Amino acid sequence: MKLEHFGYSDKIEKLRIQKNLTDFEVGRIISEHKERYIVKTEKGELDAEITGNLRYTANTREDFPAVGDWVAISEYDDDKVLIHSIFPRKTIIERHAVGKQGEKQIIATNIDFAFIVQAVDRDFNINRIERYLTICNTSNVKPIIILNKIDLINDTVLTDLMSKVQERVKQVPVIAISNESQKGIERLRKSIVKGKTYCLLGSSGVGKSSLLNNLSGKQLMKTNEISSSTNKGRHVTSHRELIVLENGGIIIDNPGMREVGIVNSTDGLDITFEAIIELSKDCKFKDCTHTTEVDCAVLKSVKSGELDKSSYENYLKMEREKEHFESTVAEKRKKDKNFGKMVKQFKNLKKSNRY
Ligand SMILES: Nc1nc2c(ncn2[C@@H]2O[C@H](COP(=O)(O)OP(=O)(O)OP(=O)(O)O)[C@@H](O)[C@H]2O)c(=O)[nH]1
């Protein structure tokens, strides 16, 4: 398989030349587990580790390779390679690191499009769509909304749901599908662009795995099935988190992808809730929080029914979450800075032989 088949492009080749990486071979990270990587190259899928230098110069977790990354590699043994450097990333999807206040964790990189999957039955919730949209807008990933399980509802209900979504979410394509009846699947398949990388976002049970199996024509193992089988000590090498479809599209599906949910950027919110941002220009106070202020254009618009009330409430909720996240990040930076100072002082002491 050629590099192009799993997403390589002229732009990435230019980066390779710019960064003086032409002496190395190129691969794409397709799986990561505790700093053991699998890299897809033209020769096949190879086990990989990072060089000591890359580890030594890494300041944060973001400096380590992630699924989706293009990397400069060299072979050191049969089927084993060393990762020397990571190519600059086009897009990054990240989230709050679990159990680590204020730290981010990269879920996947270099994703072009995200399928925001929602089932039309119990899961249907436009607030949640807006949440995933904000993640896409934060990461510069283009969103496509997928309404799944349409076999469970009739056409009138579907038309109603579609218009509800489009009323609140403008300029994002919406595709209705069913993995059961196969309705809409062909249309979705045709919309997938060769050489572009996709990911699946959505709650548990909406049908992401079913869709992936459907699109790939294969029964791929579920990530949770894999972790339970490795627990039993079975050797699992067949699982890949980056899948190349027959029509040339590439899909990243890894365990972390399924836990993405926290909003952490102003830009992302501003794009998702563009209408609110536009209105806020007419608020009396520049720092209006649109909650209790007089002459607040946003509140006025909610009152008149022009602005959807649930969309407004969803915006406030995510805004609060974002603020909380930012304050924990700021706190952490302060702590790190203090720690850095301490290390420096210690090193100086050592140098002057006083330690
Ligand atoms: N009726 C109907 N059921 C579906 C459809 N697609 C998936 N399902 C069912 O919904 C359930 C959940 O589907 P999965 O594909 O496992 O959902 P998932 O999003 O991968 O879930 P997680 O792995 O927990 O993230 C399964 O029982 C599927 O058979 C559909 O189009 N119609």
Ligand SMILES: [Zn+2]
């Ligand atoms: Zn206001």
